[in-house]
Amino acid sequence: MQEIDTFIGDSLGGDAEVSFIGNPLFYGPQVIRNIESEFGIRGQRYDSLLAAAKARSGSAFQLVLVDQMHAEDLLELSASGRFDPGMATLALAYRDADVARNFLRRWYARLDTTIGFLPMNVALEVWLSLVRLLLHGQVVLPDELVASRAALGDAPPAAKDPPPCALPPTGLPPTGLKPLTLREQEVLELIARGESNKRIAAELDITVHTVKLHVHNLVRKLDVPNRTAAVSLYFEQQQQQGSAR
Template sequence: MCLMSRRDYDNATVGRVAAARNERRPRRVILIISKTGIISERLISALEREFSWVLVEEVEQVAAACNVFAHPVSLILVDPGMIDEADERCIELLRLHPDALAAAIEPNDENLTASFLKLTRSPLVHSVLPMNLRLDTWLSVIGLMLCGGDYLPPALILDARRNGHAPGGGAKLPGAPINGTGVSELTARELQILEMVSRGLQNKLIAAEFRLSEHTVKIHLHNIITKLGAHNRTEAVARFRSLQERV
């Protein structure tokens, strides 16, 4: 007889609890407005596997998004080239989908500033969904947005702070000057999470400590790693410990 290890038992229990929770969650729609198939079928399949309570609907015209769907829309993803048209029908979209957050789909970093400039003028779109992230990070960003959280790529925020103003000449952003370690760029919550990671705690324990979802913790870690200029959490922890030793 093969006995299950404690770790396998714990993982199986967590999996069953998560599956039961997903079954109880009300169905929601992610609405993609794009003529170009900007999100691949592979990514859509991964998204629907990760969020089993989500149904993805794709439309090629903004007018087609101004409809009632089988389930409430929680997230609207808009092709950057269609943001102006979506803004023109903003009132109608918000009336039909009052609980939906809207985000611009951004295929590459070169267009981040242009997307940000559109966002500053848009009454509808306030977040950016980068398409060049690792799959687990990309899914974590989607999870954050499904919970109603706005997201801007850290590279965009750092660029704004380096220049002392928002892209395009906007108001000055808060934050200390960037130093050699990048630690001064971390928020209070990011510092708390980094300190817990440095003690060897896993994401699910950190999430429980701060009453966050694991997806949100992953987003914080992605931002921490980017701001520190590290390649992974291990390198981020090493830089954090080095700073502690110098202090």
């Protein structure tokens, strides 16, 4: 993993940082040192989301970790558009799984953007592995939260790729997705694979803003409430197509 971690630091440049929003009791100097020594990227703690947003003009956020004590602010400020992490990966750092599950349900009830989750009460090597995934733009959803997805009603797409057999072998969209343009179909397939907007933009060589526009359009065309529901329809159509063969 050392080559990958060195690449993370080298590729992001000197201005990139992992931002912690929370109390220094939980995100003290040792936590910052762990990040900097493991990934070669600067770590910085902020007392609030607004303080981080104010500092963003001089920093290129790569990963924003928000403590569970700021969960309410994160939800409200994100929903109102007053906090936007840009191209950074956003994750809730939690110590109480019940708090994280409640936040998960409320987040996807109000927003159609993905968010990761980082448990803080795990061994250091596990914690660093999860941070590594987040730095690579992956949506981390621990098993203790996945178990409650069925009860949430509107859950996020799985962080792991679906089995290869779940993808159309011909590259053609299921019949029910025909209203979508080819580009919208490509975006939806990548969403179904658990890719973030940033990764989709890089894969298709378009901007993140364009990705969001495609997501908005495909959600409207499929007459579903959000991207999560679009992914559910995507797999449902694939299963129906497979059964018909």
